[in-house]
Every structure is written in structure tokens, then in C-alpha cells.
Amino acid sequence: AQTVTQSQPEMSVQEAETVTLSCTYDTSESDYYLFWYKQPPSRQMILVIRQEAYKQQNATENRFSVNFQKAAKSFSLKISDSQLGDAAMYFCAYRSGLFSSGSARQLTFGSGTQLTVLP
């Protein structure tokens, strides 16, 4: 079974600064997907960024980028120019890339990192 670990329960960053959230995972598979989801206070969880394991290039979405280290099984999220609206719980998640019915489609989530943005 795969596991996802987020070792930072809480993080804070000054507005306009850069912050990096850590995520490590454990898997014996070579084909998989990794995700960062954001859950703002009292609002719906939304996808921030996704990375396919077969792609060497790190994914980027505007101010959000990842540092994907496949050998180290590390998948950190970097938020540049932090804004007050970035304050949220951030979850790292894993999904197997194997095509099969049933459990292959489920996501395995980490425990989350609560990010506070200081004005």
C-alpha cells in the first residue's frame, strides 16, 4: 500500500515571500500521479497542481510549482509571491497510474499542512 507523509502540520509565510511545503511518499510502482490540493477555510477543496511520474519536468501553475524528486520519492510544493488568499490547508495526494478497475482510481492523501499567510 502506498503512503503519503506531510511532516509539517503548520507553516507560515510572510505575504509576498516564498514558502515550500514538503511531501514524501512510499510506493513500489513506477507509474503514478501526484497532486497538491488546497482547502481554504470553509470552502471546497480544489486542485492546485498535478505531476505525472513519467514526466521529468516539474509541473508549474502560475505562482505554484513543484520539485519532484522521483528517486527520493519527494514532491514539494513551492508557492511564490504568497498572497493572503493562499492561506489554506494543503494536501498532497498519490494515485496509481495502473489502469485497472476498482482501487487503482483512489487517491491516498497526506495528513495536510495548514498554511498561514502573514500580512
Added chain:
Amino acid sequence: DVKVTQSSRYLVKRTGEKVFLECVQDMDHENMFWYRQDPGLGLRLIYFSYDVKMKEKGDIPEGYSVSREKKERFSLILESASTNQTSMYLCASSLYGRESTDTQYFGPGTRLTVL
């Protein structure tokens, strides 16, 4: 935009009651999921469904059942609610596809309190 809705944002029930949590999605997604979210534990999968009338147990199915009679609707049932089922419940849906990355779209959540 994908829209996933849940029948209640807040719900208070008593121990032993039968509880229904409803989830509806409007994007014709094949896959639907029920998670519970607890502090320090992240999201844990209770059940999921990849087609009408099809269901699979997740990591923590005990004490729960599900129903999917129509593609757009996925219900979570607590047959006899207990205090340890007090939690936030999140529904999600995703598109099925061999090449799909299966991005999951989430509902707003239902905060259930069992007294």
C-alpha cells in the same frame, strides 16, 4: 465548471439514528467517492463507485454503506450513527478514462456531529 453538491453543510444527529448524506454531481462523471476528514489524519476513503450500482470499499468502510442508483447521485449511509462518526464528510467525483489523470472534484463537505 464541475459542480459537486452535498445535501447539508452541517448536520446534528443522535446516537443510533440512521443518517443519509447525499452527493450530486453535474458533469456526468463515472467515479464518485466518499471521504471523511479528521484533524491530523487527512482524508480517508470510505467507499467509492465507478459506475451505477457498482461500489468498492475504501480504507475505512466499517459502519457505513453507500448507494448509487443514478449516475449523478452517490449516497453515504450511516446505519446506526455513533459518536466516533462525528467528522467532516467530503464527496468527490472524477471522470473515468484510461488516459485520464482522474482529477477529483470535491463538494463543500458536510460536518456531521453525532451526540
